[in-house]
Amino acid sequence: MSKKNLLNVDYGVGGVTTHMRPRELGDDLHSETMIVNLGPAHPATHGTARIVAELSGEKIVDADVEVGYLHRGFEKMCETVDYNQVMPYADRLNYVSPIINNVGWCLTIEKLLEVEVPKRCQYIRVIMSEISRITDHLTCLGASAMELGAFTVMLYMIQARELLWELIEEVTGARLTISYGRVGGLKADLPDGFGPKLLKAFDETKKFLDDCDRLLTRNRIFIERMCDVGVVTRDEAISYSLTGPVGRASGFNYDVRKAFPYSSYEDFDFEVPLGTKGDNYDRFLVRYNEIFESIKICEQALAKLPDGPIAIDDPHIVLVPKDEVYNSIDGMINHFEMVMYGIKPPKGDVYMPVEGGTGELGFYVISDGTGNPYKVHVRAPSFIHMGVMKKMLVGQSMADVVPIFGMINMIGGECDR
Amino acid sequence: MTNVSEQNAFLELINSKLGHYIVASSVDKGDLALRINRESVLDFFNLLKLDSQLQFNLFLSVTVVDWMDAGEERFEVVYHLLSTQSKTRLRVKVWVPEQDCKIASVSKVWAGAGFMEREAWDMYGVVFEGHDDLRRILMYDEFVGYPLRKDYPVQAKQPRIQLRAPEVSNTALNMKRDNLVKITKKSHLEENSRKVA
Numbered sequence: 001m002s003k004k005n006l007l008n009v010d011y012g013v014g015g016v017t018t019h020m021r022p023r024e025l026g027d028d029l030h031s032e033t034m035i036v037n038l039g040p041a042h043p044a045t046h047g048t049a050r051i052v053a054e055l056s057g058e059k060i061v062d063a064d065v066e067v068g069y070l071h072r073g074f075e076k077m078c079e080t081v082d083y084n085q086v087m088p089y090a091d092r093l094n095y096v097s098p099i100i101n102n103v104g105w106c107l108t109i110e111k112l113l114e115v116e117v118p119k120r121c122q123y124i125r126v127i128m129s130e131i132s133r134i135t136d137h138l139t140c141l142g143a144s145a146m147e148l149g150a151f152t153v154m155l156y157m158i159q160a161r162e163l164l165w166e167l168i169e170e171v172t173g174a175r176l177t178i179s180y181g182r183v184g185g186l187k188a189d190l191p192d193g194f195g196p197k198l199l200k201a202f203d204e205t206k207k208f209l210d211d212c213d214r215l216l217t218r219n220r221i222f223i224e225r226m227c228d229v230g231v232v233t234r235d236e237a238i239s240y241s242l243t244g245p246v247g248r249a250s251g252f253n254y255d256v257r258k259a260f261p262y263s264s265y266e267d268f269d270f271e272v273p274l275g276t277k278g279d280n281y282d283r284f285l286v287r288y289n290e291i292f293e294s295i296k297i298c299e300q301a302l303a304k305l306p307d308g309p310i311a312i313d314d315p316h317i318v319l320v321p322k323d324e325v326y327n328s329i330d331g332m333i334n335h336f337e338m339v340m341y342g343i344k345p346p347k348g349d350v351y352m353p354v355e356g357g358t359g360e361l362g363f364y365v366i367s368d369g370t371g372n373p374y375k376v377h378v379r380a381p382s383f384i385h386m387g388v389m390k391k392m393l394v395g396q397s398m399a400d401v402v403p404i405f406g407m408i409n410m411i412g413g414e415c416d417r
Numbered sequence: 418m419t420n421v422s423e424q425n426a427f428l429e430l431i432n433s434k435l436g437h438y439i440v441a442s443s444v445d446k447g448d449l450a451l452r453i454n455r456e457s458v459l460d461f462f463n464l465l466k467l468d469s470q471l472q473f474n475l476f477l478s479v480t481v482v483d484w485m486d487a488g489e490e491r492f493e494v495v496y497h498l499l500s501t502q503s504k505t506r507l508r509v510k511v512w513v514p515e516q517d518c519k520i521a522s523v524s525k526v527w528a529g530a531g532f533m534e535r536e537a538w539d540m541y542g543v544v545f546e547g548h549d550d551l552r553r554i555l556m557y558d559e560f561v562g563y564p565l566r567k568d569y570p571v572q573a574k575q576p577r578i579q580l581r582a583p584e585v586s587n588t589a590l591n592m593k594r595d596n597l598v599k600i601t602k603k604s605h606l607e608e609n610s611r612k613v614a
Contacts, residue, residue, distance in 0.1 A: 068555035073571075075540075076564060080571055111446055238501075241476050241529030254475070259504055350446050351497055351508060353477075364497070366482060377480040379497070387532030416555055 033061060038401060040069045046143060048412055049386070051405070055398060063393040067386050070416040078376040082342030083109050083183055086376070091177040093378065094414040096139050097132035097357040099125075099168070101414075102181030107262055108352035108363040109183045112345040113317060120308045121185055122264040127301045128180065129263075129354075130294040131168060131198075134205070135161045136357030136409075137245075137287040137294075144284070144406030145216060148225050153212045160208040163201040170194070183343055184318040185311025195302045202295050209291065216284075226281035230392040230404040233278055240388040244359025244381050246408060249286045250278030256355040263354075267304065268297045283407040317343055342371035358382050358409050382408075382415035424449055427505055431471060435464055450508040458511060459521045465498065465507075466526055473507060475499040476527035479534055481513075481541035485567040491515040492543055496523075513543055522548035540565040 039050040048069035054062040074093065078086050090105045091098040103125045110117065117125075142157030165175050170191055172178040180187050216222050232242065237250035247254060255272045257265040273289035275282030311318045315334035324331030345367040353362035359381025368374040385408050392404050424444050431451070432439060438461045441452040453461050465473045477497035484491060490512040498507045513520050522545035524531035534545040535554040542563040545551060553560065559578040562569055 066554075068553075068557070071555045073564065076571060114446060236528075238474050239528045241527065241533075243475075254501055259501075260506075348445060349448075349508075351448055351506065360477070362477065362497070364478070364480060364495070375480075375482050377478065377495075379478040383536070384529060384532060387529055 036398065040066070046406065046410060046412070049405070049410060049415070051389075051393070051401060053393065053398065053401065058397045058399070060393050060396055060398065060401070063390050065386055065389045067383065067410075068416050070412040072417070074378065074417040075376050078373055080372065082371045083345070083373065084342060086373070087179045087181055088177065090181075091179055092413050093380070093417065094136070094357060094361070094382070094411045095176055096411060097129075097136040098176060098178050099128045099132040099172075099180055100354060100356050100361065102179070103129050103263065104352065104354040104356070104361050104363055106181040106183050107354060108350060108365050109343065109345065111350045111352050112348060112365060112367055113183075113343070115184060115312055115314065115317065117185060117312055118309050119264065119306045120189075121310045123301045123305050124186060124190060124310065125181075125263050126265065126268070127190075127198075127298050127305075128168070128171065130298045130301075131164050133294050133355075133357050134291050135164050135168075137291050138164075140357075140406070140409040141212075141284065141287055144403060145212075145222075147402045147406055148222060150215060150219075150222065153215050156208045156212050160205040163204055167194070167198055167201055170197075182311065182318065184314065185309075189310050195305075198298065198302065202298070205291075206295070209288070213288070217288075223281065225400075225403060226284060227279055228277070229280045229396060229400050230407065231277060231279045232388060232392060236388070236391070237278065240391070241384050242359070242388060243384075244356065245286045245290060246283060246359065246385055248272065249275035249282035251276055254360075256353050256360050260353065262352075265297075268300045270294075270297050280403050280407045344369065344371055353379070356381055356414075358411060358414070359385065361414075378414075378417060380414045380417060382410045383417075386410055386415060421447075424505075427503065431465075431507075434468060434471065435461060448508055449506065450510065452510045452512075455511050455513060455520055459523065459526075461509075462496075462523050462526050470503075471500060472502045473498040473500045475501060476523070476530050476533075477506070479523075479530060479537050481537050481543050481565075483541060483565070483567045489514050489516070492518065492541060494520055494537070494543060518542060519544045519546050521546055522551075524548050539563070542566065 034055045036053050036055055037050070038053065040048040050066040050069070052064045052066070053060045072092075074089055077089055086105055087102055090101040093101045138157045138161045142154040142161070145157075146154035168178065169175050171194065172180040172187065232240070232250045234251040237247045237252045242250065242252065243254060251274055253272065253274055256262070258272055270293045273286045273293065275286050315338070319338050320331045320334050325335045347367055347369045349364065349366040351362055351364045353360045355361070360379065361381060362379035364377040364379070365373050366375040389404070389408060393401060396404065421444065424447070428442055428444060428449055432442060438453050438457045439451055440454060443450050465471055475498065477499050479494065479496050482493040482495060484493060492513040492515065494511045494513055496509040498509065499505070500507070511520060520543060522530070522534055524534055524545070525547065531548065531550065532554070534548055535551060537543060538545055538551055539553045539556050540563060552558070556564065557578065561575060
């Protein structure tokens, strides 16, 4: 019997009697849910993502996450250019740590060609990747802290990032879109005096980080906003394919650098910080501690940096030195072949992962024997992490959307490709 | 696991357990690869995940390859899996014909597969059956065609879409889409945009 019938029932005593019932909580309350649209250009959404949340009071009961606003057709464009020309596109995937993308792409094609670059090149790639990882984490933590009101932290972290970006500029010639990698080598060797400058920058970065630690880690406001928010258990993290700092914060001990060492990562002694609870606070701590591990790796790599060439000696993969081009007929022919036809890997397909700033960044490339890739697929960690966003949001309050989104560290370029 | 003999031994193990599903297997450039039939996808992946010795617990990615000139079986769905227990990656390939462009969804086996299957559908038009939220993800709902197919031109342009009403229901979609159209002429595009409107 529906509510309306209950109220007006003929009880056979003449006329219609109103059936009385005790008042229940919520009778007069406005009980409809409300739909709130966040983004795609909300100032606190770091990239352009749209979150549509269904609210009951302040609580999120349902959410829909929309990505794709920065889709530029990376994979389609890669099919139209040769293997080295993909490098600038790869820069624009995760533009906060572009060198890791470059290194990932180079390693994929080197795996396809079945060659290995010299030790010095591997070490330089490690150093540059780790500097990039530090800048990635600094950006993520700084921006997230700012959104919770800690503006000073953001300024400190951006200042530290600036120190490192200046060094990156010195090596590569650019700050963000660096195109430093080359298949089979690198664009250039490290400049003179790079090591001492890097160590000095690290010292200053550590000072900034200590200040941030004192401002945040035991700050009551920060802890209350971050603890037990957006919890993902270990099993859920594995089921949702979470890798990188987000997966490790949930206690999922998987780091590509440890599990499948590439580019001589097995030579370095470092630890992988793990979280226990899988909430926002764990994600913060994991990133914070990873910065120090990255610094450790860089210091070891600088100390052990071997001498030697930075590129393999194969004219079909790497451009020949200029004096050979101008002074020998072979050099001239090889130079023109490389410029006109590019690298031609044998037929086949490979998948090669690297540990990106946000998680496992994998390239799946199919070669059909010509100068252009037949197919390129990027396993973009940001994109996959957005898949768990809905699960994290439901049950949290509206104010928690921004810190959860910040701690996932979605990078628009990588997520939407 | 990088050692070739170890990898071969692991492939033997998979073959001994699930050999009746496997059509072909290989180790190439350090990558383990298998090929299975389309009908056995769900059973095969369930067993791969649950078997105590294999335990492929992490679903890495799913994508589609468009072999346009390959004849009837035009698409190849490629899965990448990882077993954290034995530190092994596995690539699984499945042929899907163009006429019947469907494959079973594994989003019930690995929750993370849901988002990646949406992307594969969006880009290639391969339908993942049993997926409860198969919508466009990187492209917008009004987009016509599948951009990563080889017959979709790189320079193709599509008309601007109408301003949407702000309701959420508008982002949910109508799964009944037209088949792929070859966008070559401007008139064709306009016709499509009218159809969408």
